[in-house]
Amino acid sequence: MSVLRGKKILLGITAGIAAYKTANLVRLFIKLGAEVKVIMTPASKDFITPLTLSTLSKNPVHSAFYSKEDENELWNNHVDLGLWADYMLIAPATANTLSKMVSGTCNNLLLATYLSAKCPVYFAPAMDLDMYQHPSTKQSLEKLQSFGNILIPATSGELASGLVGEGRMAAPEDIVSFIENNILSKLPLKGKKVLLTAGPTYEAIDPVRFIGNHSSGKMGFAIAKAAANLGAEVYLISGPSHQQIQHSLVHRIDVVSAEEMYQASHQYFNEVDIAILSAAVADYKPKNLATQKIKKTAASLEIQLTPTKDILASLGKIKKHQFLVGFALETHNEIQNAKSKLEKKNLDAIVLNSLQDKGAGFATDTNKITIIDKDLNEKSFELKSKVAVAEDIINEIIKKLV
């Protein structure tokens, strides 16, 4: 999944021949799941029509401070546009626009929006060879980068003038991957590895029966996605669950029993930086596994149980650099029980769910949590969707790591 999925991209187009390539640029962003709005300088409309861009972006294209609709003039609010965007891209960026961006000139909607934007601004210059080499252009590129804008360098090739050299706008595919890589490199969990356990475990009684529980795996899968969205490589060890996950940074390892989850967790633990154990692991398993289906012959049946291995506690014993997080699902004396689990299992933090809270626990799409850290500080959160709770958990861990 692209980091641009669900992101709002404001594309500013200026008057260079490379403007014709922006139709493809819009299409690529949309294909990755981004939302795109386009603003153009008036002169850029000679190179590509607003109709093409509004059709591809499925949003109105603006190039003036006011639009006429019936007899009413409507202000195209550049401040709103600037604040709407998660990322702004100016492509192609001509020498003229670059120098105006440096000086803060704002005689068109694109420049006014640029000055209003608070998001990261990428710019992809395009101009002829000698213009690109000119000291004033070089100075503009340096100045704009010193303001925090991000340069997507022009490439070499045949230019509109017929000259061959540097000045060609980067290809749309390369602009998109440049932006994706740039975003990825700044994600707070970039380079970190996370181990996650999720879902229930099934403990076999005989070849057709098992002891299980109602855990859906939703919470653990949401945490896996939240961590991966922030750049982490995630090993998601899941018990039997219907949850699906599609993310290039998430590696799913399916297991069935507590023993299999234990083995898989220990296999990955050494190489991870963070381990979050959200699985509802069975505490007991049948002492003897019947090799054949148990027949309904006796009036009553007793199955002797024996404890499973406590995965979390075993990782707590061997942890070195890892930040270890457990979950506690409690019905009474919640804070006290969670704190004693935190200490007993040598955790860095514990996420407490109370079954006293409506909307918390297994079968819901929501959850209400309190996070307790190893200094026993408590932080309680509102009832939220499991997706939002997952983001809170990951953000709290990041705060503790830095």
Ligand code: CTP
């Ligand atoms: N856990 C585990 N392995 C087990 C049992 C639990 O890794 N065999 C983990 C869970 O994933 C969770 C935490 O331990 O992160 C707490 O589990 P919980 O069942 O609430 O606590 P227990 O220690 O089993 O205590 P109790 O059931 O008595 O509350």
